[in-house]
Amino acid sequence: MPVIVDPDKCNGCHNSKQPPCVRMCPGDLIVKDFQTNKAYLKYFEDCWDCLPCIKACPEEAIRFQLSYQMGFFSASLQPHIHRDRQNITWTLVDAHGHKEEFNIRTKVLEVALDERIEGEPTPDFSI
Amino acid sequence: MERPDQQSIQRITHDTDILIIGGGTSGCLAATEIKEKYPHLSVTIVEKAHVDRSGCLAAGMNAINAYLNPGETPESFVKYVRYDSCGLIREDLVQSMAELFEYSVKKVEGWGLPILCDESGNYAPRGRWNIKINGESLKPIIAKAARDSGAKIHNWVVVTDLLMSGERCAGAVGFSLRHNTFYTFRAKATIVATGGAAGLYKPNNAYDAQHKTWYSPFNNGAGYAMGIRAGAEMTSFEMRYVALRTKDAIAPTGTLALGVNAPLVNSKGERFMQTRYAHLGGDGAPTPYRAYGPIQEVKAGRGPCYLDTTHITDEQSRQLKMAYLDMYPSQVLYWAANDIDPARHPVEVQTTEPYIVGGHCQGGYWVDIDRQSTVPGLYAAGDVAGGAPFKFVSGCWAEGILAARHAGKEVQSMALPEVDHLQVETAYQRCFDPLFNHGKVKYGVKPYDMEVRMQKIMEEYAGGTSQNYEMNEERLQLARKYMDQLPGQFDQLVVADMHDLMRAHEVMDRVVVGQVLIEHLMARKETRWPSYQTRTDYPERDDLNWLKFVNTRRDRSSGKIEVLFRPYQQLVPGDRYHPGAKPHPKPN
Numbered sequence A: 001m002p003v004i005v006d007p008d009k010c011n012g013c014h015n016s017k018q019p020p021c022v023r024m025c026p027g028d029l030i031v032k033d034f035q036t037n038k039a040y041l042k043y044f045e046d047c048w049d050c051l052p053c054i055k056a057c058p059e060e061a062i063r064f065q066l067s068y069q070m071g072f073f074s075a076s077l078q079p080h081i082h083r084d085r086q087n088i089t090w091t092l093v094d095a096h097g098h099k100e101e102f103n104i105r106t107k108v109l110e111v112a113l114d115e116r117i118e119g120e121p122t123p124d125f126s127i
Numbered sequence B: 001m002e003r004p005d006q007q008s009i010q011r012i013t014h015d016t017d018i019l020i021i022g023g024g025t026s027g028c029l030a031a032t033e034i035k036e037k038y039p040h041l042s043v044t045i046v047e048k049a050h051v052d053r054s055g056c057l058a059a060g061m062n063a064i065n066a067y068l069n070p071g072e073t074p075e076s077f078v079k080y081v082r083y084d085s086c087g088l089i090r091e092d093l094v095q096s097m098a099e100l101f102e103y104s105v106k107k108v109e110g111w112g113l114p115i116l117c118d119e120s121g122n123y124a125p126r127g128r129w130n131i132k133i134n135g136e137s138l139k140p141i142i143a144k145a146a147r148d149s150g151a152k153i154h155n156w157v158v159v160t161d162l163l164m165s166g167e168r169c170a171g172a173v174g175f176s177l178r179h180n181t182f183y184t185f186r187a188k189a190t191i192v193a194t195g196g197a198a199g200l201y202k203p204n205n206a207y208d209a210q211h212k213t214w215y216s217p218f219n220n221g222a223g224y225a226m227g228i229r230a231g232a233e234m235t236s237f238e239m240r241y242v243a244l245r246t247k248d249a250i251a252p253t254g255t256l257a258l259g260v261n262a263p264l265v266n267s268k269g270e271r272f273m274q275t276r277y278a279h280l281g282g283d284g285a286p287t288p289y290r291a292y293g294p295i296q297e298v299k300a301g302r303g304p305c306y307l308d309t310t311h312i313t314d315e316q317s318r319q320l321k322m323a324y325l326d327m328y329p330s331q332v333l334y335w336a337a338n339d340i341d342p343a344r345h346p347v348e349v350q351t352t353e354p355y356i357v358g359g360h361c362q363g364g365y366w367v368d369i370d371r372q373s374t375v376p377g378l379y380a381a382g383d384v385a386g387g388a389p390f391k392f393v394s395g396c397w398a399e400g401i402l403a404a405r406h407a408g409k410e411v412q413s414m415a416l417p418e419v420d421h422l423q424v425e426t427a428y429q430r431c432f433d434p435l436f437n438h439g440k441v442k443y444g445v446k447p448y449d450m451e452v453r454m455q456k457i458m459e460e461y462a463g464g465t466s467q468n469y470e471m472n473e474e475r476l477q478l479a480r481k482y483m484d485q486l487p488g489q490f491d492q493l494v495v496a497d498m499h500d501l502m503r504a505h506e507v508m509d510r511v512v513v514g515q516v517l518i519e520h521l522m523a524r525k526e527t528r529w530p531s532y533q534t535r536t537d538y539p540e541r542d543d544l545n546w547l548k549f550v551n552t553r554r555d556r557s558s559g560k561i562e563v564l565f566r567p568y569q570q571l572v573p574g575d576r577y578h579p580g581a582k583p584h585p586k587p588n
């Protein structure tokens, strides 16, 4: 399973109908479960590993993990977007626990917690 | 989303001057250009995902791969691309996009894209035609510009068919993934910019990594399919793109080959491109040979093959990882998980499933210099447009801009074309059939089941990876026979929600594209692009008979695919099999 939403960290972006991870997935693979108020990767076998969901998550609640056939889970890679939105820092931990950080210039745009959908019959979104 | 019922589907008709199908790289640039040059025109983008992160650019980008570095000209670019594509391209198209590289790159830089510069303030080159960027957020930057331009954006609307008014394209229809809505978009001009097609052949990986493809698995060739159904002429599908990529992760290798000058080596450490393909340019040979070479090494028992990075320093290794983080982060995690350090270990490579991508190769709509297709009122830009390989991100921008300028001019004093009601009803039926009507079928077929069936046929008979991309007349005939059975089974496709309805349309589109691809592969009786198009029964290149384009057109009523040939025109003088003089020596 390439990206995993950590249910302990995900707060469903409060009462957002379309949290950022749901909106930013280019394959429409993530959904929010309104019973648990948490998002999850519904169609895990269709994931492209492109990571917009992880970058857009305000709680940093989504973990990137290779499919097991690509290699064991002992390594990890997580991005962190700086407050100034001009830098992204990736933390890489290899299979031996060795940690490396990469700070890269970027220009990350703000992603709102929710968004009105064009053409929605009854636009009742509340954030 | 719960299973929608027929009654719950609302219909929205939206009229616009110019409709853009696909809010990717070229679609967004087309929108901004129209609004800039013709602010009074209404522009509508229809995108099946969310424009902020949709299409090929979802993960980001680390270079602009087509740019005229100091000293280069549109003509020198044409010479190189012609060489790289084995002597056959639409030179008019390639030249016209090169003329807009500077304009489009400056534009996107102005929107905030960080481009790396060298000490003298020039853009930092990577190889002859690339410049380095920090493009992790390239797509949201472009999407914001499209939004700010005043274009109306419909996210999560999947376009299923074009609308026609007589012989003229008059818009398109689609359905929403988010609310139960069927859309009719009526337009004076339509620009299709849906990208290329992945998923026609068996993918490199299986199960939960089946979409660990290089090309976006969500670009299913919808734009080709809707054009084919509307009778638009397509060109050069047979120039499939078989990419040389890193093992398993399937990440682009230009970052290694151009970024740190890593040569190809086989398992014996031999630089086989230099020894066996020296006459074609060695490591700088045309791109098809850089896939063909390693395949032959593996066949001959000298695999696996690598891009040898072991000469680089630890600092360079770090830089390399940073370059991948901007474009393809999973490569870095793959190395970490598998104990691979490119400074110490050469990077293993493999070749991909064949894709149809008009931006790397030249399969796509047959267009004129203004990017008008053969259907009046319908334009094509980016990976969906044919004849102009080596587009990459900047060529896609240029094509969006060219289409926009002409479409904007064309619709100035035009009324909205009439669309008859019956046509919309037929499109509505086709759109929702898998959701409503096919439900009556007792044992349905899932979209994924049909996808696997299609991929199996294409893989085994039409030159998939496991066949070393080879094919002959007899196998192609079987491919045609079995692929031709699939449309008759579309009425067995059964889905329960809008997401799966999208998957159903994706596979139906892929089948249509696959059928046309087979006709192209059968028609070209030579081998022009080894590995992209390897005909074992016609193994040689044959300029005498085949220096021309293979085109197809599907008859709108009978559905029969007709093959046509279009002449090649040399506009830039010089040896077509020579890359042309380099104003600057290549870094070694």
Ligand SMILES: Cc1cc2nc3c(=O)[nH]c(=O)nc-3n(C[C@H](O)[C@H](O)[C@H](O)COP(=O)(O)OP(=O)(O)OC[C@H]3O[C@@H](n4cnc5c(N)ncnc54)[C@H](O)[C@@H]3O)c2cc1C
Pocket: B021, B022, B023, B024, B025, B026, B027, B046, B047, B048, B049, B054, B055, B056, B057, B060, B061, B062, B063, B064, B065, B066, B157, B158, B159, B160, B193, B194, B195, B196, B214, B215, B216, B218, B219, B220, B222, B223, B252, B327, B328, B359, B360, B381, B382, B383, B384, B391, B392, B393, B394, B396
């Ligand atoms: C992994 C990867 C890395 C790359 N790296 C580089 C690089 O570093 N430098 C470079 O120059 N080039 C690079 N390229 C190439 C470049 O990204 C593409 O050539 C370019 O993005 C294609 O632009 P496009 O507008 O044609 O397609 P896209 O940008 O993919 O846009 C197509 C859009 O159409 C939408 N769409 C598809 N079907 C439908 C439908 N039925 N209805 C509505 N919308 C639909 C899609 O969701 C998508 O948003 C890379 C490509 C890939 C795949």
